[in-house]
Amino acid sequence: MGETAKAKLPLEGIRVLDAATFLAGPFCATIFSEFGADVIKIEHPEFPDPMRNIGLKVETGDSLTWLSEGRNKRTATLNLGKPEGAELFKQLVKQADVVVENFRPGTMERWGLGYKDLAAIKPDIVMVRITAYGQEGPYKDRPGFARIGHAFSGLTYLAGESDGPPVIPGSTSLGDYISGLYGAIGALMALRHRDRTGEGQYIDVALYESTFRLLDELAPAFAKFGVVRQRMGADTATIVPHSHYQCSDGQWVAIACSSDKIFEKLARAMGRADLVASGTYETMQARVDNRDFINGIVGEWIGRHTRDELMAVCLANEIPCGPVNSIADIFADPHFKARGSLLSVQHPEVGEIVVPAVLPRLSKTPGRVTHLGRRHGADTGDVYGELLGLTAQKLAELKSRGIV
Numbered sequence: 001m002g003e004t005a006k007a008k009l010p011l012e013g014i015r016v017l018d019a020a021t022f023l024a025g026p027f028c029a030t031i032f033s034e035f036g037a038d039v040i041k042i043e044h045p046e047f048p049d050p051m052r053n054i055g056l057k058v059e060t061g062d063s064l065t066w067l068s069e070g071r072n073k074r075t076a077t078l079n080l081g082k083p084e085g086a087e088l089f090k091q092l093v094k095q096a097d098v099v100v101e102n103f104r105p106g107t108m109e110r111w112g113l114g115y116k117d118l119a120a121i122k123p124d125i126v127m128v129r130i131t132a133y134g135q136e137g138p139y140k141d142r143p144g145f146a147r148i149g150h151a152f153s154g155l156t157y158l159a160g161e162s163d164g165p166p167v168i169p170g171s172t173s174l175g176d177y178i179s180g181l182y183g184a185i186g187a188l189m190a191l192r193h194r195d196r197t198g199e200g201q202y203i204d205v206a207l208y209e210s211t212f213r214l215l216d217e218l219a220p221a222f223a224k225f226g227v228v229r230q231r232m233g234a235d236t237a238t239i240v241p242h243s244h245y246q247c248s249d250g251q252w253v254a255i256a257c258s259s260d261k262i263f264e265k266l267a268r269a270m271g272r273a274d275l276v277a278s279g280t281y282e283t284m285q286a287r288v289d290n291r292d293f294i295n296g297i298v299g300e301w302i303g304r305h306t307r308d309e310l311m312a313v314c315l316a317n318e319i320p321c322g323p324v325n326s327i328a329d330i331f332a333d334p335h336f337k338a339r340g341s342l343l344s345v346q347h348p349e350v351g352e353i354v355v356p357a358v359l360p361r362l363s364k365t366p367g368r369v370t371h372l373g374r375r376h377g378a379d380t381g382d383v384y385g386e387l388l389g390l391t392a393q394k395l396a397e398l399k400s401r402g403i404v
Contacts, residue, residue, distance in 0.1 A: 024180045083112075146174065149211055241255055241295055
């Protein structure tokens with residue numbers, strides 16, 4: 001532990017300018033910050049990132065979302081829409097490796113800060129551009145957030161009960177986080193290319209495409225067989241039993257019989273070896289074809305056990321089963337505790353804040369959280385003084401004119 005705590009992080013020496021707002025772009029930059037990059041969060045002097053106001057707020061006036069997702073970043077203010085502000089940004093770009101933005105296509109170009117503009121002054125710059133629909137295509141100018149990306153990608157159509165309306169999966173900004181991950185992966189690959197060739201490039205990430213990429217056989221099934229998958233509630237289209245079931249104490253569990261062998265174990269644990277006798281339900285296709293019957297038998301059996309009883313039986317028989325946890329369950333779970341999945345961080349003004357731990361886990365150079373999201377513009381003087389040599393007097397003059 002001592003050695004990894006002192007190890008040089010893999011992205012030390014990389015500087016990222018986070019000019020994005022809300023979640024997808026900033027999350028991309030956060031990943032860099034967790035592994036040692038110097039990430040500078042650029043916000044408008046008068047209109048901070050709206051993420052500071054989304055969700056429950058703490059004593060500083062910032063939201064818990066901001067404290068968690070703004071972790072490790074330095075914060076500086078700059079009005080990119082003013083020519084002098086754009087020029088200052090270009091000066092910062094000369095000392096950066098990656099720029100992250102998620103304005104609608106054409107916005108950065110109007111400010112003279114598009115990829116071609118930045119590449120002209122720093123040919124090896126890597127630019128991550130995250131938007132709802134991408135940088136090109138007939139819908140590129142449409143506004144959108146994760147909810148729109150979920151809907152347009154086809155995910156929302158699949159979420160919900162078969163006789164109910166489409167729902168948002170988990171009431172989360174899933175598409176934002178997925179797009180941030182793809183943005184970070186793309187930037188890392190682009191940096192690898194830069195190191196080999198000296199060439200920069202931009203990464204074009206669309207919220208809807210990030211989500212669409214995760215929808216398993218949806219596209220080939222329609223293209224080949226014309227299958228339009230419908231909402232199935234907790235079930236999975238191609239695997240049975242593979243769902244959520246309620247126990248006798250009202251608690252829920254998830255069961256995943258992803259192979260015939262696993263179902264055989266479940267059938268024997270239920271005392272229903274007849275279900276896997278030759279010519280019955282021993283194959284996945286037979287179970288898919290008789291979904292309601294199989295789910296009914298499994299559900300009835302599970303409904304006769306408490307969750308703890310059911311978990312004990314399944315684990316003893318090597319049947320994949322897990323509790324459907326609330327956040328309260330998660331905080332009480334010994335596995336989350338043992339792996340440090342919940343990270344306690346001290347905030348100088350707020351006190352202890354618990355946030356999700358850094359991922360992925362690297363054995364030799366694990367990421368770190370040095371501090372939570374800082375106040376709006378907290379590092380403006382340090383950033384411009386250190387990188388551009390601006391004096392306090394010059395900064396005060398720029399502030400008076402709404403540049404910083």
